Amino acid sequence: MAEEAVKTASKSELAYEWLRERIARHEYGPGYRLVLAEIAGALDMSVVPVREAIRRLEAERLVTFERNVGARVAMVDQNEYVHAMQTLGVVEGVATALSAPGLTEEDIAKARRVNERMITLLDHFDAHEFTALNQQFHSLLFACCPNPQILDLVHQGWTRLSGLRDSTFAFVPDRAHRSVEEHEEILRLISEKADPLDIEFAARNHRWATMQAFLDARDRANR
DSSP states (O other): OHHHHHHHHHHHHHHHHHHHHHHHTTSSOTTOEEOHHHHHHHHTSOHHHHHHHHHHHHHTTSEEEETTTEEEEOOOOHHHHHHHHHHHHHHHHHHHHHHGGGOOHHHHHHHHHHHHHHHHTSTTOOHHHHHHHHHHHHHHHHTTOSOHHHHHHHHHHHHHHHHHOSOHHHHOTTHHHHHHHHHHHHHHHHHTTOOHHHHHHHHHHHHHHHHHHHHHHHHHHHO
C-alpha cells in the first residue's frame, strides 16, 4: 500500500510538471479545458495523479474549476496581472538580494551577455524573444538564492505571469529600452557588493516599473 502511494505521488508530480510547462508555453492557453482522461492517456497513467496535479495548479490559481464544466486554465485578468507583478517584484527582489553573495564573476558576465543580446533586439524588436531573454537574465541572478521556499515562489510567479500574458513587452515595447538600463544597474550593484537592501529594492522596483508602464499604457488606450 505504501509503495502504491509513492508511485501515485511521483506520477502526480510528473503530471503537475507536464501541465505547468504547457500552461507556461501557452500550449494550453487561458480558458483551455483540461480533460482528465485525455491528459491521463497522454501520460499513460490513471486519472488519480492527474486530478491531484490539477488540484495543485488550482491552489496556485493557474487553473479554475467550474461546476458541470470541469477544470480550465485560468482566464486573463488585468487585476490578476497587477497582483502577480507586485508579488513577483517582492519575492524576486528578496531572492536576488539573497543570491548576490553567491554569484561569481562568471555568473555576472553571463547575465551581462544576455542583457547585451537583449540590447541588440531593440532596433528590430521581437517581444517574445526579448521576454525569453529577460527571464533568462533574471534567472541567472536569483539562481544562487539559498532559500528554496522563496525560489519556489519566484518560479510560481513567473509561471503565473506567463499564463496571464504572453509578453508585457508586446504591449509596452518602449519599456524595453529602460529595462535593459535597469538590468545594468542591478548588475553594477551586485558587482560592487552593494547593501543587500539596495539590490533588493533595485530588483523589486525594476519589476514594478514594468507593471506601471503596462498600467499607464492601458489607461491611455482606454481614454
